[in-house]
Amino acid sequence: MGEWTLNSWQNYVLKQQPVYPDSAFLMNVLQTLSSFSGIVRIIEIEYLKTLLSQHSHFILQAGDCAETFDDCHSASTSARVRCLLRMRSILETEAKLSVLILARMAGQYAKPRSFPAESINGLLIPSYRGDLIHSFLPSASARIPDPKRLLLGYYFSKRTLCQIKSIFNSASPNYLLDQSPLMAHKFFTSHEALHLRYEQSMTRKDLQSNRYYNLGAHLVWLGERTRFLTSGHVEYLRGIENPLGIKIGPSCDITELEKIIQILNPQNQAGKLILILRLGIKECTNKLPHLLQRLKSYNVSWICDPMHGNTIKMKNEIKTRYVHTILQELIENINIFHKVKMPFSGIHLETACENVTECVGLDVSEKDLIKNYLSYCDPRLNPVQFKYLILGIVKHLGKSDQNAQRVCAMNKFQKQRLTL
Numbered sequence: 041m042g043e044w045t046l047n048s049w050q051n052y053v054l055k056q057q058p059v060y061p062d063s064a065f066l067m068n069v070l071q072t073l074s075s076f077s078g079i080v081r082i083i084e085i086e087y088l089k090t091l092l093s094q095h096s097h098f099i100l101q102a103g104d105c106a107e108t109f110d111d112c113h114s115a116s117t118s119a120r121v122r123c124l125l126r127m128r129s130i131l132e133t134e135a136k137l138s139v140l141i142l143a144r145m146a147g148q149y150a151k152p153r154s155f156p157a158e159s160i161n162g163l164l165i166p167s168y169r170g171d172l173i174h175s176f177l178p179s180a181s182a183r184i185p186d187p188k189r190l191l192l193g194y195y196f197s198k199r200t201l202c203q204i205k206s207i208f209n210s211a212s213p214n215y216l217l218d219q220s221p222l223m224a225h226k227f228f229t230s231h232e233a234l235h236l237r238y239e240q241s242m243t244r245k246d247l248q249s250n251r252y253y254n255l256g257a258h259l260v261w262l263g264e265r266t267r268f269l270t271s272g273h274v275e276y277l278r279g280i281e282n283p284l285g286i287k288i289g290p291s292c293d294i295t296e297l298e299k300i301i302q303i304l305n306p307q308n309q310a311g312k313l314i315l316i317l318r319l320g321i322k323e324c325t326n327k328l329p330h331l332l333q334r335l336k337s338y339n340v341s342w343i344c345d346p347m348h349g350n351t352i353k354m355k356n357e358i359k360t361r362y363v364h365t366i367l368q369e370l371i372e373n374i375n376i377f378h379k380v381k382m383p384f385s386g387i388h389l390e391t392a393c394e395n396v397t398e399c400v401g402l403d404v405s406e407k408d409l410i411k412n413y414l415s416y417c418d419p420r421l422n423p424v425q426f427k428y429l430i431l432g433i434v435k436h437l438g439k440s441d442q443n444a445q446r447v448c449a450m451n452k453f454q455k456q457r458l459t460l
């Protein structure tokens with residue numbers, strides 16, 4: 041590994057990067073973006089790292105698979121924030137946990153895809169890669185990457201964050217005590233660090249510490265498809281101070297993962313890494329105990345994403361997930377962590393605040409899927425389904441010893457936090 045620079049990732053293997061027809065225009069846009077102010081603040085990023093390093097909070101990472109520009113208005117932002125707060129409130133009330141929210145919000149606009157093309161109404165067109173890249177409209181011309189969308193992505197991320205801050209501001213005038221309304225509510229933003237040119241343009245050097253921060257989100261994560269040793273994504277991420285997530289899928293090679301952990305967190309610093317397990321129900325029972333055994337000396341938080349390892353395609357090509365499979369993987373994870381006496385620290389869900397019919401279970405049958413399928417990408421849980429899921433894991437969470445420590449932390453922090 042050579043010296044890290046803002047663009048040293050360009051010397052590594054690059055996957056999932058859009059190809060723009062007009063590169064001069066792209067360069068112009070990127071230069072403009074790098075002159076803009078950050079979306080989040082360094083103090084907020086450092087505060088998140090401090091909270092994570094305490095290992096006393098349960099992490100709730102949730103939100104849309106793909107946010108859309110159209111959805112960036114105050115009614116939608118407010119509904120999405122309230123949805124996350126409702127999930128937190130169930131965990132706090134029922135499991136007596138102190139919860140930290142990592143919203144998949146204010147920048148979750150770029151999507152990795154397993155296939156370069158998709159068939160829509162019999163027409164084969166480039167797969168949708170997120171509003172940051174191109175339009176969702178089903179035509180080949182709409183799917184050409186457009187640099188203007190990077191500016192829009194910045195604008196809509198900033199606007200969403202301002203809307204979130206104003207929701208918390210109006211709810212609690214005391215937020216100034218904690219310097220930021222987001223911090224007062226232990227509410228942070230996150231997205232996959234996928235579009236490296238965009239992520240680079242959001243990266244700033246802190247003149248006090250001479251360190252680099254991605255000011256596009258508090259936490260960014262390394263996706264399943266870009267997690268390999270020679271990846272440009274790993275190279276980019278090793279140079280920034282933000283806490284990082286790493287998705288871990290069923291094909292993950294543990295030796296390679298261990299090397300990536302060492303590259304991203306060479307000092308084994310607490311609060312730096314969240315390992316996001318998405319093994320799927322078929323693999324988690326076999327693979328997880330061994331994985332935990334091998335990696336137990338690393339100072340990381342372990343959370344479970346029970347969504348991405350359990351996606352299936354129906355005969356009519358609609359993607360879905362079964363609520364009972366999602367619940368099963370979560371319970372299996374919690375039980376395995378309990379057995380090996382390691383703390384299970386949170387959940388990662390794809391959720392919608394509307395009554396969507398994207399996952400099968402409870403009020404949604406397979407036949408219902410077409411009724412209100414609104415997701416631009418992966419199927420999300422509707423409010424009835426995520427409530428059922430959270431209530432379903434509460435009694436299992438209660439078993440762990442770590443939970444007892446979190447209850448103490450909860451009592452301590454509850455005094456400071458204001459509920460909406």
Ligand code: PEP
Pocket residue numbers: 105152262263264265287288318348418
């Ligand atoms: C996602 O979180 O939306 C995603 C694409 O995840 P993964 O990289 O785990 O497939």
Ligand code: CO
Pocket residue numbers: 105106348390417418
């Ligand atoms: Co997804």
